[in-house]
Amino acid sequence: MAETEVVSPGLWLVATPIGNMGDMTSRAQEVLQAANVVCCEDTRRSGRLLAAISATPERLIVVNEHTEHDAIDTVADLVTSGNVVALISDAGTPAISDPGERLVRAMIERSLPVWSAPGPSALIAAVIVSGFPTDRFVFEGFLPRMGAERRERLAEVARERRTCVLYEAPHRIERTLLELAGACGDERRVCLTRELTKMHEELWRGTLAEAVAHVQSTEPRGEYVLVLDTVASMTLDVSDDDIVRALSDRRDLGLSTRDSVDEVATVLNVSRKRVYDLATSTDKPGANSTKKRKT
Numbered sequence: 001m002a003e004t005e006v007v008s009p010g011l012w013l014v015a016t017p018i019g020n021m022g023d024m025t026s027r028a029q030e031v032l033q034a035a036n037v038v039c040c041e042d043t044r045r046s047g048r049l050l051a052a053i054s055a056t057p058e059r060l061i062v063v064n065e066h067t068e069h070d071a072i073d074t075v076a077d078l079v080t081s082g083n084v085v086a087l088i089s090d091a092g093t094p095a096i097s098d099p100g101e102r103l104v105r106a107m108i109e110r111s112l113p114v115w116s117a118p119g120p121s122a123l124i125a126a127v128i129v130s131g132f133p134t135d136r137f138v139f140e141g142f143l144p145r146m147g148a149e150r151r152e153r154l155a156e157v158a159r160e161r162r163t164c165v166l167y168e169a170p171h172r173i174e175r176t177l178l179e180l181a182g183a184c185g186d187e188r189r190v191c192l193t194r195e196l197t198k199m200h201e202e203l204w205r206g207t208l209a210e211a212v213a214h215v216q217s218t219e220p221r222g223e224y225v226l227v228l229d230t231v232a233s234m235t236l237d238v239s240d241d242d243i244v245r246a247l248s249d250r251r252d253l254g255l256s257t258r259d260s261v262d263e264v265a266t267v268l269n270v271s272r273k274r275v276y277d278l279a280t281s282t283d284k285p286g287a288n289s290t291k292k293r294k295t
């Protein structure tokens with residue numbers, strides 16, 4: 001959409017600031033000013049934002065994780081009859097750990113137009129300031145809260161070879177860092193970003209073990225994004241004892257020898273052959289040399 005172009009009817013996913021109102025794009029403002037209907041998570045919060053940019057939609061529809069499914073038919077009808085329907089979330093980019101994905105899919109299934117007015121997202125802001133590889137990265141969003149799902153996801157994160165981005169709330173940050181350290185190893189590097197674009201923005205870099213101590217020493221406040229460095233950048237001296245211990249932890253969790261070997265090789269960034277040899281020779285006397293080496 002060029003500056004002079006009219007805003008086409010359809011469902012518009014509009015990004016809004018993650019803290020700093022200066023990050024509101026002029027295109028986002030144009031779309032919201034043109035929108036007949038705005039879907040938002042919280043009408044009071046979004047009402048303030050809309051008032052600040054003099055956007056006066058005829059109607060606000062609450063679309064949150066509970067109501068998104070029920071809103072599909074209403075939004076589809078509105079779009080079919082030629083309305084500009086904008087979807088915003090409380091902050092950042094809709095459909096990124098926020099409502100939107102189901103609505104988008106439903107519009108596509110009905111061959112209705114979907115447009116975007118891109119802009120701020122905590123995901124991109126955090127990954128670009130982390131200093132870790134940005135050529136390939138994975139977004140994990142929020143980890144499942146508990147149980148087997150959480151354990152499996154932590155194991156997946158530990159096996160992941162690319163930079164990994166996670167969202168977390170302040171009251172869960174310490175536990176998540178502790179569990180990440182357990183799964184990925186104390187020495188994996190992490191960039192903790194907090195309150196991005198806001199007055200008390202904080203960027204902190206160190207190992208997972210240091211990150212645990214860091215959040216324990218301060219009162220965790222505000223919103224966090226954790227960016228985990230790639231395994232490949234770890235240059236640890238790993239002893240055979242470290243490997244045998246990690247293998248034993250995996251076996252205790254019920255993993256097969258093969259899966260344990262794969263996971264330990266990835267997490268400790270050592271060759272699979274070395275781990276396999278240790279896994280299959282742990283019964284042999286003298287097999288567990290504590291010699292440190294860097295393979």
Ligand code: SAM
Binds near residue numbers: 093122123197225
């Ligand atoms: N859709 C949003 C986006 O594009 O970033 C994310 C919404 S999600 C419900 C909220 C989470 O995003 C927070 O718990 C935090 O992990 C992250 N987040 C949002 N704003 C942030 C900020 N200013 N600084 C750090 N993290 C932020």
